[in-house]
Amino acid sequence: MGLPEHPDQKFLDLADLCEQKLLQAIRPKYTWKLFQKLDLEFLLIGQDIRNHLKNCDRMILFCATLSQNADTCIRLAQTSDVLAGMMTDAMASALTEQFCDLAEAEILKNFPDSYATFRFSPGYGDFPLSVQSDLLSLLQAQKATGICLTESNLMTPRKSVTALIGLSEQPIEKQRKGCVGCNLSQKCPYRRKGVHCN
Amino acid sequence: MKNPEKKSDFQKILEKHKFLVLDGGMGTMLQNAGLPPGGIPELLNFTDPKLITNIHRSYVNVGANIVYTNTFGANRLKMAKTHKSVRNIISTAIANARQSGAEYVALDIGPIGQLLEPTGTLKFEEAYDIFREQIEAGADADLIVFETMTDLLEVRAAVLAAKEHSDKPILVTMSFEENHRTFTGCEIPAMALTLEGLGVDAIGVNCSLGPVELLPIVEELCNWTTLPVIVKPNAGLPDPVTSQYHFDPDEFAGCCEKFIDLGAVILGGCCGTTPEHIRTVAQMLKTKTPIQKKNSIPSAVCSANQTVIINQPRVIGERINPTGKKRFKQALIEHDLDYILNQAIAQINAGADLLDVNVGLPDIDEISMMQDAVKAIQGITDTPLQLDSTNPEVLEAGLRCYNGKPIVNSVNGEEASLNTILPLVKKYGAAVVGLTLDENGIPKTTDGRFAIAEKILNRALALGIRREDVYIDCLTLTASAEQEGVMQTLDAVRRVKTELKLHTVLGVSNISFGLPNRELVTRNFLTMTLYAGLDLPIINPNTASMMSCVRTYKLLANIDKNAVDYIAHYGTESPENINNNNNNNIINNPGGMTLESAILSGLKSEAGTLTKELLTSSEPMQIVNHMLIPALDKAGADFEAGKIFLPQLISSASAAQSAFEVIKHHLCESSTETVNRGTIVLATVKGDIHDIGKNIVKILLENYGYQVIDLGKDVPYEAVAEATEKSHAPLVGLSALMTTTLPAMEATIRLLHERCPWCKTVVGGAVLTADYAEKIGADFYAKDAKETVDIAKRIFQN
Numbered sequence: 002m003g004l005p006e007h008p009d010q011k012f013l014d015l016a017d018l019c020e021q022k023l024l025q026a027i028r029p030k031y032t033w034k035l036f037q038k039l040d041l042e043f044l045l046i047g048q049d050i051r052n053h054l055k056n057c058d059r060m061i062l063f064c065a066t067l068s069q070n071a072d073t074c075i076r077l078a079q080t081s082d083v084l085a086g087m088m089t090d091a092m093a094s095a096l097t098e099q100f101c102d103l104a105e106a107e108i109l110k111n112f113p114d115s116y117a118t119f120r121f122s123p124g125y126g127d128f129p130l131s132v133q134s135d136l137l138s139l140l141q142a143q144k145a146t147g148i149c150l151t152e153s154n155l156m157t158p159r160k161s162v163t164a165l166i167g168l169s170e171q172p173i174e175k176q177r178k179g180c181v182g183c184n185l186s187q188k189c190p191y192r193r194k195g196v197h198c199n
Numbered sequence: 200m201k202n203p204e205k206k207s208d209f210q211k212i213l214e215k216h217k218f219l220v221l222d223g224g225m226g227t228m229l230q231n232a233g234l235p236p237g238g239i240p241e242l243l244n245f246t247d248p249k250l251i252t253n254i255h256r257s258y259v260n261v262g263a264n265i266v267y268t269n270t271f272g273a274n275r276l277k278m279a280k281t282h283k284s285v286r287n288i289i290s291t292a293i294a295n296a297r298q299s300g301a302e303y304v305a306l307d308i309g310p311i312g313q314l315l316e317p318t319g320t321l322k323f324e325e326a327y328d329i330f331r332e333q334i335e336a337g338a339d340a341d342l343i344v345f346e347t348m349t350d351l352l353e354v355r356a357a358v359l360a361a362k363e364h365s366d367k368p369i370l371v372t373m374s375f376e377e378n379h380r381t382f383t384g385c386e387i388p389a390m391a392l393t394l395e396g397l398g399v400d401a402i403g404v405n406c407s408l409g410p411v412e413l414l415p416i417v418e419e420l421c422n423w424t425t426l427p428v429i430v431k432p433n434a435g436l437p438d439p440v441t442s443q444y445h446f447d448p449d450e451f452a453g454c455c456e457k458f459i460d461l462g463a464v465i466l467g468g469c470c471g472t473t474p475e476h477i478r479t480v481a482q483m484l485k486t487k488t489p490i491q492k493k494n495s496i497p498s499a500v501c502s503a504n505q506t507v508i509i510n511q512p513r514v515i516g517e518r519i520n521p522t523g524k525k526r527f528k529q530a531l532i533e534h535d536l537d538y539i540l541n542q543a544i545a546q547i548n549a550g551a552d553l554l555d556v557n558v559g560l561p562d563i564d565e566i567s568m569m570q571d572a573v574k575a576i577q578g579i580t581d582t583p584l585q586l587d588s589t590n591p592e593v594l595e596a597g598l599r600c601y602n603g604k605p606i607v608n609s610v611n612g613e614e615a616s617l618n619t620i621l622p623l624v625k626k627y628g629a630a631v632v633g634l635t636l637d638e639n640g641i642p643k644t645t646d647g648r649f650a651i652a653e654k655i656l657n658r659a660l661a662l663g664i665r666r667e668d669v670y671i672d673c674l675t676l677t678a679s680a681e682q683e684g685v686m687q688t689l690d691a692v693r694r695v696k697t698e699l700k701l702h703t704v705l706g707v708s709n710i711s712f713g714l715p716n717r718e719l720v721t722r723n724f725l726t727m728t729l730y731a732g733l734d735l736p737i738i739n740p741n742t743a744s745m746m747s748c749v750r751t752y753k754l755l756a757n758i759d760k761n762a763v764d765y766i767a768h769y770g771t772e773s774p775e776n777i778n779n780n781n782n783n784n785i786i787n788n789p790g791g792m793t794l795e796s797a798i799l800s801g802l803k804s805e806a807g808t809l810t811k812e813l814l815t816s817s818e819p820m821q822i823v824n825h826m827l828i829p830a831l832d833k834a835g836a837d838f839e840a841g842k843i844f845l846p847q848l849i850s851s852a853s854a855a856q857s858a859f860e861v862i863k864h865h866l867c868e869s870s871t872e873t874v875n876r877g878t879i880v881l882a883t884v885k886g887d888i889h890d891i892g893k894n895i896v897k898i899l900l901e902n903y904g905y906q907v908i909d910l911g912k913d914v915p916y917e918a919v920a921e922a923t924e925k926s927h928a929p930l931v932g933l934s935a936l937m938t939t940t941l942p943a944m945e946a947t948i949r950l951l952h953e954r955c956p957w958c959k960t961v962v963g964g965a966v967l968t969a970d971y972a973e974k975i976g977a978d979f980y981a982k983d984a985k986e987t988v989d990i991a992k993r994i995f996q997n
Contacts, residue, residue, distance in 0.1 A: 028376075076579050080544065082853055083849055083894055084853055087849065147381075153887070159888060
């Protein structure tokens with residue numbers, strides 16, 4: 002969120018407080034389903050997702066959310082303190098990714114003999130957001146996790162993720178997620194310096 | 200007048216059958232019949248009506264009394280892509296269900312599929328209208344079922360639509376997780392209190408879990424309702440890899456038997472259940488008799504996520520009320536919801552259990568203000584509310600959109616009041632404060648007030664309002680003017696409590712009006728009232744001595760067992776601090792610090808304190824122009840130069856904000872002057888729900904003295920144009936974070952050019968660039984909040 006490299010104690014204290022409140026509030030949830038790639042051809046719109054799943058025969062559809070409580074927690078924080086709101090929001094985004102990592106590791110335990118791609122989400126490259134609706138309905142995401150779409154295909158609760166993970170019997174060559182899915186990729190201060198944020 | 204004892208049609212049906220058997224899974228059967236993943240089940244009503252009727256019949260044949268129509272998602276949003284009307288889908292589905300020969304056909308309605316505001320973008324009123332359309336289309340059904348619901352607010356919209364557009368029995372089941380809450384956080388007691396209050400015919404649970412996991416959930420539900428309880432579990436938990444459910448019919452029925460022992464009387468199956476499961480359940484029920492249901496539940500009010508039981512003194516915070524507060528009045532006139540929200544947060548942090556909400560002011564539209572305030576407060580907190588107005592229309596506006604069971608403040612012994620307020624309380628299932636006054640004013644004697652309390656109670660009972668939901672206010676008279684009346688109030692509280700067995704409520708602060716050292720009088724009176732039996736003191740919880748008085752009482756009255764709460768609050772405090780007013784009033788002299796340095800270091804409370812001191816010797820506008828703004832300019836320049844980062848800039852802005860709040864408060868109290876260097880409209884464009892960036896811009900602009908009209912997020916084009924027209928704002932700021940919502944930004948600008956040719960537009964947001972801003976016709980592109988301020992300064996030439 003653009004803090005200096007060595008922030009003041011004041012910022013660190015506020016960050017601790019925001020983190021504590023957020024962790025207390027959230028009730029994270031995820032769900033997933035396994036499909037044969039051939040059964041879901043209609044979902045694979047664009048070149049990038051096809052490349053991503055090139056050598057895969059199956060795929061896992063996946064979604065996860067920090068729950069509506071994360072939204073409430075952010076709203077509450079920013080009502081009395083905009084900075085706390087911004088910090089809570091940034092933390093919730095990071096936490097969503099961490100939660101997805103944990104969930105993914107759990108899921109992949111079911112497939113000890115397969116190789117998996119990284120999570121590829123609608124909005125990355127040319128894989129359009131418009132697939133969200135089908136993706137979520139295949140997962141029965143509202144029943145399983147409470148995730149819904151707005152009319153403009155944005156997920157609510159806001160701190161939610163959908164993704165596809167390809168599975169293959171053969172080793173998958175190492176891929177890099179890079180900046181392909183990032184909204185800020187065009188004006189990222191890290192990229193300008195020639196480095197990455199993670 | 201309706202006799203509340205009269206049995207409803209549904210009760211008669213239930214009595215006739217002893218138990219009612221519902222059907223099992225529809226989706227499961229359709230998938231088994233070959234519905235492809237992602238297929239739309241509702242379309243099968245047209246493409247394969249026989250299949251649908253056969254599924255219904257297979258449940259009827261094994262003993263189901265009620266079948267649910269194949270219309271779970273048949274609302275206008277989900278069905279838009281089918282190009283079929285809701286009316287057509289629903290009436291066809293009902294006809295298919297009738298063909299099965301079912302005894303009763305229930306119109307099945309699931310969640311809308313979009314989240315309501317504030318997390319989602321769907322408005323309560325839109326949700327209501329979507330349900331209304333389904334209810335009207337289902338006129339041929341025998342009853343209405345809302346199932347798999349997780350948002351209590353959405354359920355309220357559904358039930359109100361059903362009540363106002365049909366007279367069929369209404370059944371509601373919600374889906375709970377193992378933590379006894381739904382995804383949105385709704386608690387079981389809150390569901391029960393709210394829906395029983397709204398007058399539905401049966402409530403229960405379906406889906407989400409199997410019969411084993413649902414057992415403790417059903418147990419809790421049965422403790423919180425007198426209504427018939429429905430259980431429609433899944434066939435166990437699904438296998439993670441195959442998504443198959445594993446409970447066989449005998450296991451399923453075996454588990455379901457335990458629901459009967461808890462008090463459930465309506466059973467069926469959800470995901471993974473088949474006619475075989477329902478057959479075994481129906482057989483099992485033949486051997487059972489319903490157990491005697493509980494007929495009393497505790498006196499309690501709730502939001503969706505929090506229930507407050509009135510079994511000990513509970514503090515109602517009185518601060519959301521403009522009476523005698525000029526700054527609050529100004530906030531209402533400016534529609535400054537943030538100000539109200541911060542009043543709510545402060546009181547909750549101080550220990551309020553409930554919040555009174557009064558937004559009455561002669562010059563504003565109190566009806567829409569009440570609605571906006573209720574929606575905003577319940578968007579950030581779970582604390583239940585007490586809706587306070589003298590205008591029944593205002594009360595109804597609040598009652599409609601309140602997510603839970605609130606208190607209505609108030610009815611009194613006058614005929615006009617009894618006839619208008621009590622029916623509202625009954626319709627929306629609220630609790631109510633009854634004031635012991637009538638056409639002749641406040642009776643001087645205890646007997647007079649007691650008589651009015653009794654009258655209010657009897658009128659409430661006659662309408663079917665529960666005794667537990669009537670709270671009597673025996674009215675505090677000012678000790679300085681009517682000293683002899685103080686003890687009368689206390690006697691009345693005691694008698695109402697012991698003889699009528701009602702809970703009592705009292706606005707305490709009024710006692711000390713006109714006396715010196717008011718706090719001393721109020722605090723002692725509070726102790727006396729608590730001892731007399733007061734349950735709901737309406738006080739200012741921000742005054743530390745008031746809360747300490749309540750906490751001490753609870754300790755002494757053996758309510759706070761082992762003094763746990765008392766020690767948690769006062770265990771580490773030095774004695775003199777306990778009775779000090781809230782800590783921000785204590786002036787810490789920040790030792791030589793200037794307002795500028797406080798702002799630059801982002802020190803909020805110091806900035807406020809220093810401003811208070813400065814106001815004793817300087818003019819408010821001088822402070823703004825010569826200290827506040829130069830400090831912000833310096834922070835802005837440092838930010839631009841890369842010396843400080845965004846969080847530090849925001850932190851300075853927050854400190855400036857608290858200085859500004861002190862100045863606003865001072866101006867309200869001492870003059871008619873306000874700070875306004877120009878009006879700016881701000882909005883996150885339609886379709887976009889990211890508003891953090893916009894909020895940062897807002898606080899910075901406000902710090903520079905601009906009046907910001909904040910329209911929020913997901914704002915329709917027309918709303919932006921309308922607000923700009925109305926305020927004649929010379930500048931409009933638009934924000935968007937997503938590539939997908941940039942077209943909405945362009946459309947908003949186009950409409951602004953048409954309707955408000957005088958205004959300039961400034962745009963910003965993660966995905967925007969200067970080039971793109973130019974392309975969509977914006978006058979300015981601001982790369983950050985600081986640049987927006989620079990642009991505003993240019994436009995307003997200040």
